Amino acid sequence: MVILEGKGITKEFGGLKAVSDVDFVLNKGEILGLIGPNGAGKTTIVNMISGTYAPTSGRIMYKGMDITGKKPYQIGRMGISRTYQIVKPFPGMTVKENVSVGAMFGAQGKNYSTKEAIEKAESILEFVGLQDMANHRADDLSVASRKRLEMAKALAMGPEVILFDEVMAGLNFSEIDKAVELIRKIRDEGISILVIEHVMRAIKGVSDRIFVLHHGAKIADGKPEEVLNNEQVVKAYLGRRYKELVR
Amino acid sequence: MARERGATTKTIILGVLMIAGIAIPFFSGNFIIRFFTNALMFAVLASAWNIIGGYTGYASFGNVVFLGVGAYVSAVLMEKGGVPFWIAFPASGVGAAVFAVLIGLPVLRLKGHYFAIATLGVAEAMKALVDNLEITEGNSGIYLPVMNLSVKAQYVFFYFMMLGVLVLTLGVTFVVLKKKLGYGLIAIREDEEAANSLGVNTTLFKVTSFALSGFFSGLAGSLYAYQQGFIKPESVFDVGVTVKMIVMAVFGGIGSLLGPLVGALSIEIISEVLTNYFLVAHTLFFGAIVILAIVFTPRGIMDILSGRRKFGLNYLLQNIRNHRV
Numbered sequence: 380m381v382i383l384e385g386k387g388i389t390k391e392f393g394g395l396k397a398v399s400d401v402d403f404v405l406n407k408g409e410i411l412g413l414i415g416p417n418g419a420g421k422t423t424i425v426n427m428i429s430g431t432y433a434p435t436s437g438r439i440m441y442k443g444m445d446i447t448g449k450k451p452y453q454i455g456r457m458g459i460s461r462t463y464q465i466v467k468p469f470p471g472m473t474v475k476e477n478v479s480v481g482a483m484f485g486a487q488g489k490n491y492s493t494k495e496a497i498e499k500a501e502s503i504l505e506f507v508g509l510q511d512m513a514n515h516r517a518d519d520l521s522v523a524s525r526k527r528l529e530m531a532k533a534l535a536m537g538p539e540v541i542l543f544d545e546v547m548a549g550l551n552f553s554e555i556d557k558a559v560e561l562i563r564k565i566r567d568e569g570i571s572i573l574v575i576e577h578v579m580r581a582i583k584g585v586s587d588r589i590f591v592l593h594h595g596a597k598i599a600d601g602k603p604e605e606v607l608n609n610e611q612v613v614k615a616y617l618g619r620r621y622k623e624l625v626r
Numbered sequence: 627m628a629r630e631r632g633a634t635t636k637t638i639i640l641g642v643l644m645i646a647g648i649a650i651p652f653f654s655g656n657f658i659i660r661f662f663t664n665a666l667m668f669a670v671l672a673s674a675w676n677i678i679g680g681y682t683g684y685a686s687f688g689n690v691v692f693l694g695v696g697a698y699v700s701a702v703l704m705e706k707g708g709v710p711f712w713i714a715f716p717a718s719g720v721g722a723a724v725f726a727v728l729i730g731l732p733v734l735r736l737k738g739h740y741f742a743i744a745t746l747g748v749a750e751a752m753k754a755l756v757d758n759l760e761i762t763e764g765n766s767g768i769y770l771p772v773m774n775l776s777v778k779a780q781y782v783f784f785y786f787m788m789l790g791v792l793v794l795t796l797g798v799t800f801v802v803l804k805k806k807l808g809y810g811l812i813a814i815r816e817d818e819e820a821a822n823s824l825g826v827n828t829t830l831f832k833v834t835s836f837a838l839s840g841f842f843s844g845l846a847g848s849l850y851a852y853q854q855g856f857i858k859p860e861s862v863f864d865v866g867v868t869v870k871m872i873v874m875a876v877f878g879g880i881g882s883l884l885g886p887l888v889g890a891l892s893i894e895i896i897s898e899v900l901t902n903y904f905l906v907a908h909t910l911f912f913g914a915i916v917i918l919a920i921v922f923t924p925r926g927i928m929d930i931l932s933g934r935r936k937f938g939l940n941y942l943l944q945n946i947r948n949h950r951v
Contacts, residue, residue: 429823455825463823469816480813483806484825493806536825 382407382571383428383459383540388437390423397423398595400437405540410562410572412586412603414579416616419592421575422464425542428573429461430454441540458486460533461542464575466525468517474528475500475513478535485536500535507531507561523554527561534565541565543574547581559585579617583607591616635931639884643891647789651782659781663853665894666788667846671867672874672886673795674842679872680881681799681808682835683815684734687868688745691729691752692722692840694862696847701768701857702761715848722844723837730836734829737818746865753863767858770851784853791849792887795842800883802838811835815881877919879926888927921946 383405390398398420405411413421426432428439430451439447446454455461460481469477478500482491491499504510507527512520520528526546533541547558559581566572576582582589583603590600593615599606606612651659671693679685696718703709703717733744757765773780802808810831813821822828851857870893871886878889896915900908922942923930930937935944 431819431823451819451822452825452827455823461823463820467817467820469813469820471816472812476809480809480821480826481824483809486825488806488825493804493809496806532820532824 380407381405382442383573384440385424385428386438386440388424388427388434388439390420390427390432391435396595398427398434398592401592401595401597403590403597403600405571405573407571408566408569409587410566410574410585412582412589413573413575413592414577414582414589414616415592420595421592422544423595424592425461425544425573425575428454428542429459452484455536455538456484456486456488458537458539459542460485460536460538460540462526462529462533462544462546464544464548466529468520468525468528470516470518472517473514474509474517474520475504477517477528478503478531481532481535482537485538487537500531503531503535506564507534508557522549523551523558526550526558530558530561530565534570538570540571540573543572543576545575545577547576547578550578555581579607636884639888639931643887651785656778656781659785661894661898663781663785663788665891666785666792667850668871668874668894669887669890670788670792670795670846671843671871672878672890673792673799674839674846675868675871676875676880676886677799677802677811677842678835678839680875680885681803681815682811682832683818684737684832684836685742685872686745686836686839687742687865687872688747688749689839689843689871690863690865690867691745691749692726692843693847693850693867694749694752694756694859695722695725695840696844697851697857697862698756698762698768698847699844700848700851701770704771704852705768706761711852715845715852718848719841719845722847723841725844726837726840727833730833731829734832734836746868749863749865749868753859756859756863762859765859767856769856770854772855773852780853784849787849788846791842791845794845796883796887798838798842803883807831807834812881873916876924877916877926879928882926882928882932885926885928888931892927 381404385401385403387400387402388398389396389400401424415421423432427434430449430453433448438445441457441459446457469480475497479497482488482496482499483493501513504513507530509524509527509531512524517528530546543562547555550558555578562572562574562585574582574585586603588601589603589606591598591606591612598611598615599609607617650662671689675686675689699718699721700714703714704711729748733741733748736744756762762768775783810821810826813826814828814831818828847862874889874893875886877893878887879885897908897912900911904911922945924945935941
C-alpha cells in the first residue's frame with residue numbers, strides 16, 4: 380500500500396532546477412533509500428515533503444491526501460516527521476525536554492498532557508538508548524548522540540512516516556551499525572522510512588528499495604543490488620572502482 | 627545538590643521580596659512608596675519583555691509602545707468617554723494585547739536585528755501618530771480625571787495595584803512555562819525551524835507571546851497614566867524606557883522568571899544611590915556598572931544566585947571566555 384507519493388515534483392531556485400519532475404513512491408512499512416551525489420537534490424526533496432519549501436510544480440500525496448504546500452507544523456502533525464542533516468537540537472534544553480517537545484506537538488500531541496508527553500519522551504529515550512543522557516543539556520552530546528537525539532525527536536511525534544536526512548554522516552563503523560539497527564527497529568514499529576545516506580555500507584543493508592537522484596532527476600529506482608549495479612548509477616555516483624572496493 | 631541550592635535560594639529571594647513588598651508602604655514615607663511603585667512598574671515591563679525577548683528569543687526594541695497604548699487607552703476612555711477606572715484598567719491591557727497581535731502578525735515574520743529595528747520603528751510611528759490625533763489631544767498631552775483620595779492613600783493604592791500587576795505577570799509566566807505553550811516558546815527561541823517541523827505552530831505561539839507581553843505592559847501603562855494624571859506622547863512612547871527594561875532584564879538574567887524583577891530593583895536602587903552621590907556624573911558610573919555586569923555576568927545576577935556554577939574569580943573569567951568578550 381502506498382503511503383507517500385510524489386508526482387512530478389519540481390523545485391526551481393531562480394533559474395536553477397534543483398529537482399525536476401521526480402516521481403517516487405513510499406510503501407507502508409518500507410525503508411526506501413535515497414542516494415545521489417552532493418547537490419543532486421536529495422535534501423530538497425525532503426524539504427518539499429516536510430513543507431519547508433513548496434514545490435514549484437507537482438503534487439505530494441500522503442495517505443491519499445494532497446499535502447503540497449502545507450506548512451511544516453501541519454505536515455508534522457499529520458504524521459510525517461523528519462530529521463535534519465545538520466542537526467538542530469534545542470541546545471539550551473535538556474535531552475528529555477527536546478524529545479518532549481516532539482511528543483507535545485507531534486501527530487499524537489493533542490492526546491498528551493504535558494506530563495504524559497514527558498513520560499512518552501522518557502520511553503522514546505529508552506527506545507533509542509539515550510536514557511542515560513536524559514537530563515544533560517543537548518549541547519553536551521557527542522555527534523553520534525546528537526544524531527540519535529534527532530531521531531528520538533522525530534520518533535516522539537508518533538509519526539507514520541519518518542524522513543531521515545543523513546543520520547549516519549560523521550559516525551564511525553560501530554555507531555553506523557547501531558544506527559542501522561535502530562532504523563530497522565523503528566520500521567518494525569510499523570513506520571515507513573525514507574533514508575538519505577552517503578554511507579553505502581549502511582544504505583545497502585537497510586533499504587528495501589533504493590532510488591537515485593542525479594542533477595535533480597531520477598536515474599534509477601529498484602532493488603539495492605540492481606540499482607547499485609546500474610551502469611548510469613555507477614558512472615554518476617559510485618565510481619568505476621566501487622565494485623572492486625566492495626568486494 | 628546544586629539544583630537544590632538554586633531552588634532554596636530562589637525560595638528565599640521570593641520570600642524576602644514578598645514580605646518586603648507587602649511591608650514597604652506601612653513603614654515608609656511617600657517618597658519611598660513612590661520610588662518603589664516606579665521600580666515595580668519597571669519590574670513589570672522587564673518581566674513582560676522577558677516573555678517575548680527572553681523566552682521566545684525575539685528581542686523587541688519597541689516594547690514601550692505597549693506602555694504607551696495602555697496609558698492612552700485609559701486616558702482617552704476615562705477623560706473622553708467618562709469610563710470608570712475599573713473598566714479602563716483591564717481595557718488598557720486588552721487594548722495593548724490586541725495592538726500586539728496586529729503588529730505582531732507582520733513584524734514577527736522578521737528575525738534578529740530586523741525584528742529589533744522594526745519594533746523600534748513601530749514605537750516611534752505610534753508616538754508620531756498619537757502626537758497628531760485629535761482624540762489623544764496631540765503633542766500637548768492629555769489629562770486624566772483626578773482621583774478622589776488623600777495623597778497618601780493614592781500612593782498606597784498605586785503601589786499595591788502595581789504590585790498586583792507584577793504578581794499577575796510573574797504568576798502567568800510561571801504557569802505558561804509549565805504548559806505546552808512554554809515549551810513551544812523556548813523551542814522557538816532555541817531553533818525556530820526545528821520547532822516548526824516538530825509541530826509547533828510558530829506564528830500562533832510568537833503572536834501569543836507578544837500579546838501576553840503587551841497585555842501586562844498595557845496594564846502598567848494604565849496605572850502609570852492614572853497616577854501621573856497627565857501624559858504626553860514623548861514620555862510614554864520614550865525609547866529610553868525600552869532600553870531601560872532590556873538592560874534590567876539582561877542585568878537580572880534573561881529567560882529566568884525572577885531575573886527581570888531582581889534586575890529592575892537593583893538597577894533602580896543603584897541609579898538612585900548614584901544620583902544622590904554624583905548629581906551630574908551618575909549616568910557615567912551607571913553605564914560603567916552595566917558594562918561590567920554584562921561583561922562578567924552575561925547571564926545575569928540570577929545565574930550567580932542559582933548556584934548552578936560556583937561563584938568566584940573563575941566564574942567571571944569563564945564567562946568572558948565563553949562569550950568571547
